[in-house]
Amino acid sequence: GMSAYFWFEGIPFPAMLYKREIIKESRDKFVIRDEDTVIVTYPKSGTNWLIEIVCLIQTKGNPKWIQSVPTWERSPWIETKKELSMLINMEGPRLMSSHLPFHLFPKSFFRSKAKVIYVIRNPRDVLVSGYFFGRNTNLIDNPESLGTYIERFLKGNVPYGSWFEHTRDWLSMRKNDNFLLLSYEDMKEVTICDFLGKKLEPDELDLVLKYSSFQAMKENKMYNFSIIRKDVNINGLVLMRKGVPGDWKNHFTVAQAENFDKVFQEKMAETSVLLEDLSPGSPS
Numbered sequence: 001g002m003s004a005y006f007w008f009e010g011i012p013f014p015a016m017l018y019k020r021e022i023i024k025e026s027r028d029k030f031v032i033r034d035e036d037t038v039i040v041t042y043p044k045s046g047t048n049w050l051i052e053i054v055c056l057i058q059t060k061g062n063p064k065w066i067q068s069v070p071t072w073e074r075s076p077w078i079e080t081k082k083e084l085s086m087l088i089n090m091e092g093p094r095l096m097s098s099h100l101p102f103h104l105f106p107k108s109f110f111r112s113k114a115k116v117i118y119v120i121r122n123p124r125d126v127l128v129s130g131y132f133f134g135r136n137t138n139l140i141d142n143p144e145s146l147g148t149y150i151e152r153f154l155k156g157n158v159p160y161g162s163w164f165e166h167t168r169d170w171l172s173m174r175k176n177d178n179f180l181l182l183s184y185e186d187m188k189e190v191t192i193c194d195f196l197g198k199k200l201e202p203d204e205l206d207l208v209l210k211y212s213s214f215q216a217m218k219e220n221k222m223y224n225f226s227i228i229r230k231d232v233n234i235n236g237l238v239l240m241r242k243g244v245p246g247d248w249k250n251h252f253t254v255a256q257a258e259n260f261d262k263v264f265q266e267k268m269a270e271t272s273v274l275l276e277d278l279s280p281g282s283p284s
């Protein structure tokens with residue numbers, strides 16, 4: 001069931017991590033500054049990967065920062081209490097992360113020149129990643145089966161609501177200069193450097209790639225926040241689970257894939273241009 005959630009403005013939030021008044025405060029009162037950069041994703045789209053890349057770009061490939069400071073201190077979450085207060089007191093330029101849907105994002109952003117990097121991933125892989133995440137943590141409810149999880153996902157009855165709405169609403173920004181759209185399937189470090197106005201030497205870029213690789217990140221435990229929250233239980237293996245595009249094909253049945261495609265086409269009809277990379281394919 002959905003008992004471990006509260007709903008705010010149509011979006012279900014896991015109650016263990018979030019508070020209604022903080023979501024409201026971050027939307028209405030939090031002041032985003034012109035020099036800020038925000039990493040925005042729908043959960044399980046490669047958030048931690050992008051945080052690692054951006055941090056490594058800032059240190060020109062030197063891994064010391066990412067190996068000694070946890071992700072939530074390098075790039076605090078806008079929508080959680082402790083990190084929001086950390087951000088309010090932080091000197092700029094700040095880096096921060098968020099899973100918030102467009103309509104709940106800090107209003108001040110829309111009057112600022114701050115940058116947003118949005119990562120999009122094949123929603124079928126997002127779904128499978130979220131399914132295994134749910135089964136390996138006490139943060140959200142443990143989905144009974146992939147079949148029921150697919151139904152919930154298609155209705156938006158999962159943490160942070162509908163993938164379709166999250167993606168569609170955020171993509172409305174794609175013509176803006178302060179918005180960079182990336183895809184998990186085609187993560188381009190050079191594009192990120194250009195957007196952030198950083199110029200790295202080829203050997204520095206090699207270091208960025210090296211320390212943000214799946215294997216290197218698996219060895220660096222600075223992304224698993226269960227180390228600070230005693231009540232949170234996350235099997236670290238599931239945060240760095242497989243790290244490949246297309247794993248959904250090993251899990252969906254043909255009927256599930258067809259049903260998914262049907263809903264996808266209905267909901268994403270007007271957004272298709274940029275979703276070409278996320279070609280449906282079929283289960284193996």
Ligand code: A3P
Binds near residue numbers: 043129213242
């Ligand atoms: P899988 O479960 O498909 O393996 P998020 O950080 O938004 O929660 O996303 C988690 C997903 O990103 C997981 O997907 C995880 O394995 C994948 N991931 C994390 N770091 C990665 C990396 N360096 N390269 C490729 N995939 C990565």
